[in-house]
Amino acid sequence: MSHLHELAFLSRQAALELATLSAESRNQALTCMASTLLRNKDQVFEANREDLRRAEESGLAAPLLKRLRFDDEKLHQAVQGLEELAKLEDPLGRTTLARELMPGLNLYRVSCPIGVIGIIFESRPDALIQITSLALKSGNAVILKGGSEAMETNRALYLCLRESAVSCGIPEHFASLLSSREDVAAMLKEDELIDLIIPRGSRSFVRYIMDNSRIPVLGHADGLCHVYVDRDADLPMAENVTVDSKTQNVSVCNAAETLLVHRDIAASFLPSVASKLRDKNVRLLGDAETGKIIRCEMATEEDWSTEYLDWTLSIRIVPDLDAAIRHINQYGSHHTDAIITENPDHAEHFMQGVDSSGVYWNCSTRFADGFAYGFGAEVGIATGKIHARGPMGLEGLTSYKYRLIGHGQTMTEVKLGHLSYTHRDLKGSME
Helix, strand or coil, X not given: CCHHHHHHHHXXXXXXXXXXXXXXXXXXXXXXXXXHXXXXXXXXXXXXXXXXXXXXXXXXXXXXXXXXXXXXXXXXXXXXXXXXXXXXXXXXXXXXXXXXXXXXXXXXXXXXXXXXXXXXXXXXHHHHHHHHHHHHHCCCEEEEECCHHHHHHHHHHHHHHHHHHHHCCCCHHXXXXXXXXXXXXXXXXXXXXXXXXXXXXXXXXXXXXXXCCCCCECCECCCCEEEEECCCCCHHHHHHHHHHHHHCCCCCCCCEEEEEEEXXXXXXXXXXXXXXXXXXXCEEEXXXXXXXXXXXXXXXXXXXXXXXXXXXXXXEEECCHHHHHHHHHHHCCCCEEEEECCCHHHHHHHXXXXXXXXXXXXXXXXXXXXXXXXXXCCCCEECCCCCCCEECCCHHHEEEEEEEEXXXXXXXXXXXXXXXXXXXXXXXXXC
């Protein structure tokens, strides 16, 4: 039995035990995690300093260094997230359908954990806390593989979380941390023990995972987000939303990478917004028409499909709303896209026409976040359409089972005409 196979087996056993634990037990473990992180913060910060030192020596780009840094601010955000998550309603045991099939035979659809989830995520240590805590709250066991740049920080955080959870009666293998690419390759082969893989990374990386595993994959790919400034936009609002979408944090998947501007207002809007973006040290790329209005570098075809995760923004002038929608659907990653307009018909047309997990009207793309949505946190942004879409929080980490409760009914009695279906919807939970 290989190391990874044994780990997957132990994770499966932990998942079966987790599914039977009370909400109170899981919530107690979350609050214990929060206090343990605070108590061990010096060790975590020291581990993070070591990761940052190695990353700086390797020449890691500044925006990626920002993602890697785990400081007091991020610690307190993580602690707050754990405490808020513990207060949320239990996602398990919810009755989402109650139906009488015939008198005395009642059907219920009830939420339950998925089981064992393998999650491969980027070099952002706070993601480990979010993923682990969401898995615990939703009764799932999780096998984690973070980016190598955050190896020391991830290990320190993982040990804190596991220690505190186990002390509260949670099975030891509710969470496991992998350390090598070879472990990932082995994990992808464990289709009998692992129920779902969630890769967070580039499209090519997600495609690699899909092509090399029989385990269902829920891809969390690029965040190539757009802001479209409509002909009927409030221009000061459009400037503020554009600048925030791009610059509030450039290294995250919900930061805007492309600005689309209606031709009729381009000459009025672009000079002012370009000035504000340059004040933030944003490098501007534009199409030929944009270049006639503001000073910018010439954008290439490749730029329209590039997730920069940096201080770069591509700009394109479009003739109308439909052209903006076509551009987004062709080049975007189906993550989050926003329209700025005072015309509700244009907003509705945009939100229906853009094929993304998040479509926004008059607000920043930076709100595409599980914590902002009130989900407690997120394991990532799902850009597909099956099972979960958008910020994937507790609900996205659950499945359901059908419970049928009867009093000795048989199909023979139905076929003989002694019993007949009523299919009457019931109110409330199981009766």
